[in-house]
Amino acid sequence: MIPYGRQTISEKDISAVVEVLRSDYLTQGNVVPEFELALSQYCGARYGITTNSATSALHLACLALGLGDQDWLWTTPISFVASANCGRYCGANVDFVDIDPQTYNLSVDALKRKLETARQSNKLPKVLVAVHLAGQSCHMREISSLAKEYGFSIIEDASHAVGGKYLGKPIGSCEFSDISIFSFHPVKVITSAEGGMLVTNSSELAENLALLRSHGITRDASLMSSAPDGEWYYEQIDLGFNYRMSDVHAALGLSQLVNLDDFIARRHSLAKRYDEQLEQLPLMLPYQDPGCYSAYHLYIIRLKLDKLTKTRRQVFTSLRESGIGVNVHYIPIHRQPYYQNTGIAYDPLPHAERYYEEAISLPLFPDLSLSSQDQVTQALVEALQ
Numbered sequence: 536m537i538p539y540g541r542q543t544i545s546e547k548d549i550s551a552v553v554e555v556l557r558s559d560y561l562t563q564g565n566v567v568p569e570f571e572l573a574l575s576q577y578c579g580a581r582y583g584i585t586t587n588s589a590t591s592a593l594h595l596a597c598l599a600l601g602l603g604d605q606d607w608l609w610t611t612p613i614s615f616v617a618s619a620n621c622g623r624y625c626g627a628n629v630d631f632v633d634i635d636p637q638t639y640n641l642s643v644d645a646l647k648r649k650l651e652t653a654r655q656s657n658k659l660p661k662v663l664v665a666v667h668l669a670g671q672s673c674h675m676r677e678i679s680s681l682a683k684e685y686g687f688s689i690i691e692d693a694s695h696a697v698g699g700k701y702l703g704k705p706i707g708s709c710e711f712s713d714i715s716i717f718s719f720h721p722v723k724v725i726t727s728a729e730g731g732m733l734v735t736n737s738s739e740l741a742e743n744l745a746l747l748r749s750h751g752i753t754r755d756a757s758l759m760s761s762a763p764d765g766e767w768y769y770e771q772i773d774l775g776f777n778y779r780m781s782d783v784h785a786a787l788g789l790s791q792l793v794n795l796d797d798f799i800a801r802r803h804s805l806a807k808r809y810d811e812q813l814e815q816l817p818l819m820l821p822y823q824d825p826g827c828y829s830a831y832h833l834y835i836i837r838l839k840l841d842k843l844t845k846t847r848r849q850v851f852t853s854l855r856e857s858g859i860g861v862n863v864h865y866i867p868i869h870r871q872p873y874y875q876n877t878g879i880a881y882d883p884l885p886h887a888e889r890y891y892e893e894a895i896s897l898p899l900f901p902d903l904s905l906s907s908q909d910q911v912t913q914a915l916v917e918a919l920q
């Protein structure tokens with residue numbers, strides 16, 4: 536089976552991990568801060584805080600932004616469930632903004648309309664999670680000006696998007712958001728096996744995130760309510776978690792970072808090749824926004840069902856039977872039983888519903904060979920007939 540995504544691990548990556556295994560510190564050593572510094576600098580953000588997953592990073596971001604149980608978090612329905620669950624971890628209500636039919640990211644127009652209505656009913660969101668689907672940035676400048684007008688905070692869920700750019704700047708610069716988060720799950724753009732990172736330009740948020748990541752415990756005397764009893768002394772000043780990344784994981788992430796630009800260049804060249812091979816088929820190919828340079832985590836096609844006799848399910852099954860590990864990103868989150876049972880009456884999300892009927896993710900990863908890619912194209916041509 537040719538998978539839809541796969542990590543690329545070099546001998547250099549393996550040596551970097553082994554080196555940590557031979558060292559004194561497997562966790563809470565120097566490699567975590569090195570990785571945090573390297574990626575935050577790459578993004579042009581002031582602070583980087585690693586976590587053991589992007590899901591924990593999203594949870595911490597919501598906590599640090601003060602999200603609580605009377606609040607609303609809004610996000611896109613076309614994402615992994617973690618983009619919404621972070622709101623529920625804080626007891627907040629979660630609602631969804633429909634997608635743009637061209638980019639499949641959260642639609643700025645739909646957001647504007649929903650904010651208007653929410654203002655009237657006093658249900659404005661406290662936090663918006665903007666997800667850069669497939670690695671292409673949302674229209675952050677417009678979203679950020681709405682955030683100023685309506686007073687909500689912005690988390691960029693850039694799980695797909697490390698290494699991408701928006702208006703010439705790296706995704707994660709946080710120019711138009713409070714916090715951006717990345718995932719280093721093996722299927723994503725670079726990996727630390729499991730892992731995530733938050734980046735921000737706010738020293739206050741960064742300090743709070745670091746505290747919450749490690750039990751809410753501080754060794755900084757200036758934050759304590761009593762004078763230290765001795766050198767062993769620490770205080771727990773908030774309710775935090777153990778969401779730390781280990782140095783073993785950070786070593787892999789840091790080593791992978793060196794290859795990030797090459798990985799993305801390779802993804803772009805494979806994507807361009809798909810564009811050329813698939814151009815004549817009854818498909819909608821991934822639209823590339825002129826202001827964006829996608830990290831191309833996913834290559835998503837949409838079937839033009841009115842020009843086909845097959846359903847998405849038939850095409851999907853036929854591809855899987857030909858050994859092509861296609862996938863669907865994503866089942867709209869509001870359709871999940873958990874979200875159906877929250878008692879919230881979601882507004883209609885017609886673009887997300889339609890997208891879900893038509894979308895298939897084709898294999899795309901740096902090590903995908905041209906002959907495997909040709910096999911995917913051939914199988915797709917046959918599946919559509």
Ligand SMILES: *Cc1c(COP(=O)(O)O)cnc(C)c1O
Nearest residue numbers: 588589590615617694718719720
């Ligand atoms: C993968 C993913 C996550 C969660 O990442 P983990 O590191 O596996 O916790 C969150 N949001 C999106 C959009 C993702 O694709």
